[in-house]
Amino acid sequence: MVDFGILLQIVFWGVYAGCIYILLATGLNLIFGVMKVVNFAHGEFLMIGAYITATIFFITGINPYAIILLSMLALIAIGAVVERLCFRPILGTGKLNEIFLSIGLIYIIQNSAAVIWGDEWQSIKSPYEGVSIPIGSLNVPLDYIIIMVVTAGILVGLWLFLKRTKIGREMRATSQNRKGAMLVGINVERMDIISFGIGCALAAAAGTLWVVSGQVFNPYMGSIPAIKAFAIIILGGLGSIPGAIVGGLLYGIAENGAAYYFGGIWKDAVSFILLIIVLVIRPTGLFGESGE
Amino acid sequence: MDLYLKRDALVRYGTPALIGIAVIAPFLSGNLYLLNILTLMLIFIIFSSAWNLLAYSGQGSLGHAAFFGIGAYASTLIAAKSGISPYVTIFLGAAVAAFIGILIGLTCVRLKEWFLAMVTFGFAIIVQTITVSLLTPISGGWDGIASPRLLSPDIAGYQLIEYYSILVITIACILFIYAIMKSRIGLAFCAIRENEIEARAAGIDPVRFRLVSFAISAYLAGIAGALEIHHIGYVTPEIFGVDLSFWPVTYVIFGGLGTLAGPIVGTIALTIIWDGLKMLGLTFGRYIIIGVLLILVIVFLPKGLVDLPNEIQRRWNARREKRMKADTATLKE
Amino acid sequence: MKYSVLFIAIALIATAFIAGCTQQAPAQEIKVGVIASLTGPASNVGKNMWQSAQVAADEINAKGGVSLKDGSKVPLKLIVGDDESTQQGGQKAATQLITGDKVDILVGGYSSAVTSAYEQTVAEYKIPFIVTGASSPIITHRTDIDTSYVYHHCPTTDSYGQYTTTFIDQVVRPAVNKKLGAAADRPFRLALIYQDTAFGKGVQSAVNNTITKNKLNIQLVSQQSFKMGESDFRTPLTAIKAAKPDAVYIAAFPNEGAPLITQARRDIGLDTIFLSVENNDNAQFYKDLGQYGEGSIIESRFSPYTAPVGTLADAQAKFKNSYNAKYGVFPDMMGASTYEGIYIAAQAIGNAGTTDKAAVRQALVDLNMPQVIEAMNGGTISFSKDFRESQFDLWMEQLAFNQTIGECRPNIVWPDNLKVVDFVLPSWYKPGSA
Incomplete structure (x- = not known):
């Protein structure tokens, strides 16, 4: 029998790992909701975000948590450019075209990063590296608590943006009914750019939290988290933000449980087995609308 | 349908020319390097054609390395244990891939687009995990296992014979795909892809045909995988890797999705570009250029490189029309 | 006539040229x-x-x-x-x-x-x-x-496993027994965490083989694995901590090894000796590890920061x-x-x-x-007659934290003919228990 303390720890690490996934998955979902495209290269934006944060940190040496906003702003701009040049021309062409396009983007972004920043693993040190707070049987580093708080803050901010602002309401309208939105005079192409930019900014936030928590990064780091984030939104249901959050937590916990019981090699496989089981039972995911 | 199997002049003259080049190519250089590139290129033509056939029925897979690898492992194990020539076992190994393909297909038939892409992607990871964990006693785990060669290196000029035999198998696979595309099965694939509800109204059972498409595609991918591994002589679980799932997609999209010639043209063109850039000494730049080309093709040539002559014609006609309109406009004035 | 002279001249020059070429041909480089x-x-x-x-x-x-x-x-x-x-x-x-x-x-x-x-x-x-x-x-x-x-x-992975396991048996085991005041025959509790690839599994089997073959008094209390490129090791480390090991042997790449040790020391509170494989011994590893590398061991043959004297x-x-x-x-x-x-x-x-x-x-x-x-x-x-492998002399380094540079630096502690300082158990070290 597994001791309860260990189980609790595994769940806690799962929640922490889930934060990065949730940010990525929410961004993907926001883009999907408005544009109905899936950006498979989303992890590359996480990677760019990580490098931008690290570069600014190396140059200025200011508190890396403060750089998160700069990094997000930079990624809004990069995301807007990518949307305009790559995704807009293929909107509404073929159903899988965005995946094929993303493969091209992955090649370009990963290797450009390798040219610009080099292909070595790098890391930065958080100013709070040595600070830990004991919670029950756990000794939780302050960084992780900040990460969870920042993630929650970003999600609340996004929620307020979508509910309270005019642009947010227009975005939701576009996501519910694109043609209807056009009819009432919403500039849907503007909505596309904004949602893509915000999606990329969330990825940049995830990337910043990744490097600040002391995890190593290199130009190829984004692929695996992106695939997992994609699996999460499929699991939760495309376009459903609660689905992404529940899916993200479920994934983090399932993975860590699998690593504990079957060995680390099963970590990815088990999360995909979970995905397949869910899809066999509910082909549109846990929270997906059956219409899609 | 016609659109996908157009037999215009280019096809009529291009096909024999291509086969002719394939036959004499090894003699253009006494270099084994070129022969090796050509052999791998043929294998990837089969692989991307297999992927393309699945896409022809409207199903996009991001985990075709699973079938490529299963074919390779199964054929290797059968050949190593029984001593039968790999020329026979590649077809048996591919049958194992097809069988697994049907099993995977069963879980996928109700899924569409992104869902299917993700599940197939996941299957490649699951198959790799099983290969290095549960199947270690027979698969050799991460160390991999040696694979019998197609031909013994003792035979003089065996690389040439190997190349020509793979060329024959490639042509046979292409003809097989052509026959399927032209047959009622191919028609059904098209119908399902274009509009599933109408297809069902016409009495086509989408589930059955999706499974058929999965089985055939997995079978051909299995042949390609087995050929590659018998050519290389050693198989490791890296064969299930993401890069091997992405390459056929890249080749097909580049050449032209859903066409018979697309995978062939795409594989040839990208192989030339890839290895040419490598000779120029480019490292990361190779990937960047391939990525840019891929995006340019998707955006400006949605039907792929095979559509380039038509596209040029279309643009030219459009420009002439515009000029004529302008001319008539000035005349009216 | 004129033409034939010209022709002969050209022919002569050409022959000389070709001859010159062929003479130079053997092994210019x-x-x-x-x-x-x-x-x-x-x-x-x-x-x-x-x-x-x-x-x-x-x-x-x-x-x-x-x-x-x-x-x-x-x-x-x-x-x-x-x-x-x-x-x-x-x-x-x-x-x-x-x-x-x-x-x-x-x-x-x-x-x-x-x-x-x-x-x-x-x-x-x-x-x-x-x-x-x-x-x-x-x-x-x-x-x-x-x-x-x-x-x-x-x-090869065989050598890594063999050298490190022998070092544990000869140096770490007696040191831990001394600290505990335990009998000399107390079995040493070793945990292993390895990358699930040919590399990691090779180390795993080498450790197991060395223990059985030399009948070492070492007990493998936990063997955990992770996928190549993994960045989150907290779950397998939690399992390892539960097994109460005396030391943890890590078969990982540097981009995995450094976060692994950091997470073990900082997040899990696993205050023990970590032993790493030689490929971790690069500048980036020391930079990533920071203070958490203190007391750790690296098996090595070439280090950015140390070398055997002489x-x-x-x-x-x-x-x-x-x-x-x-x-x-x-x-x-x-x-x-x-x-x-x-x-x-x-x-x-x-x-x-x-x-x-x-x-x-x-x-x-x-x-x-x-x-x-x-x-x-x-x-x-020289290459061995059976499998044509050259025989390296591997050594063990122990890391000590250097306050001024903010990173750890290695010192060779084993074998005796190469060592600079003695292996010490850090003051914070907590031995495992059954």
């Missing part, structure tokens, strides 16, 4: 093919190997090259083959080098999966191949092809400095063995006095050259 991963996931290792090879070739050529039997001194010409970190790429690179560039000898090769894909081409064309990057013993142990032209010059220290410093002068960074261990690989190739060709492949192979069989920059068993490089 020795072509050495270097197979490295310049692209793909292993590109940083590959770059290191390729650049180190160039440093070695420059040094050899600066001294005039390699002396052959006919008295001529011939320079080395390096040709790189990029294996793209894939099997297909490896095969293309090897066939190009062997049949296109017609190299006389091959050096390099990283990742056993990639190397195994072109080994048979090497065997077929009987090209001497000095493997300097693949750590799996399978490279020269496989029997399906003739590997008699393949020579392995880098320690002539080797000078040789290593010279290599590091000339590499740094050329590329602005410091070389890693795969670079060091590739650097030596070029020297071995030059020595073998020099001993054979010709580039004839069979003669060079025989020279490799008989090779007995003094060590170059890394410590070899008996101070000489």
